[in-house]
Amino acid sequence: MPKKGGHIEVDELVSDSYDEECGEYIFVYTKSVEKMLYYIVFRTPAYPEYIYHDMQLRAACIALAAVLFLILVLIFSKSRISYIRYLSGVVDEISKGNLHTQIDKKGYDELTTIAESIDDMQHNLDKMMKEERENERKNRELITNLSHDIKTPMTIITGYLDVVISGKYEDESERDLYIKKAFAQVEKINGMIQKIFLLAKNEIKVEQDNTVRCNFSMMVSQDVAEFEGIAQKQNRNFVTDIPEKPLYANIVIEDMREVLDNILMNAIKYSKPETDILVSMEEEESTIHIIVSNVSEEVKEADCTRIFDKFYRADHARGSDIAGNGLGLSIVRETVERSKGKVWAEYVQGYFSLHIRLPKA
Structure with missing residues (x-):
């Protein structure tokens, strides 16, 4: 010193x-x-009085700082308690079923994180409830459509068999004709049941994996060739643009064959007579893109979003003489998605197109 x-x-x-x-x-x-x-x-x-005044000033400053600190703590605590009460009210509204509550997020602390979690929970609950309502609607529609699709052939079968049993036919050839028509309706119901079983199988996770690496471009070409005769008998014609180069995909061959059969048969059934059915395949960077297009008056743009639903048939198709039960494209979607692919429908300028995109192997 x-x-x-x-x-x-x-x-x-x-x-x-x-x-x-x-x-x-x-x-x-x-x-x-x-x-x-x-x-x-x-x-x-x-001098003593200076020391006294200095100590007094220091004490006053300390006391003032303490008071200011307490005031700030009270103000901060009050705002946080108020925000906690606000979040509690939001949770109460959500519990009452109001899943569209706007949550005001303040700051960047733990309470803000809680508010964000509550908001995420609200949106997830809303999404789950919408999906549940949509599934309920689809189930009601499925039962209605299934009843309709089974009732019609059953009525036809009953009518034909009634004619046969009561002997209201002119000769044996007419009797045999009625029996054949009744049998055709039985086959129709049987085909519907087989597709329902196939859908059920697709929805069950099977441990056995039958996936193989397959030359998919050759498989599509072969399938189109098999359907050319059926198409020509119904005044349709296949036009293909499929690469000769082998394009490989990891698929279950039997399941993917069912997919191609469904798509090509639908293209023949729902295309306009005397028109071409276009089948093309494109090699993309990491996928294979297949497009089947046909001129259609039975399927419209509004049907594209629902055409893969079980038992869904477009109004134009349901009112026509075209046979079908609305299960084929459901099977297509289940199989393609199980193969890690994507399927969708488009309707542009009178052309209805089904797109399938599969990963390359």
């Missing part, structure tokens, strides 16, 4: 302005003159 009349350590004065040994207050000022820094030191006796 500096002594009276002695050498003064300026650094000590800057950090300690009161010398307890000599009872003095020491003040240091700096002054820069012509790039030189000068220290000006003042000493004054520390």
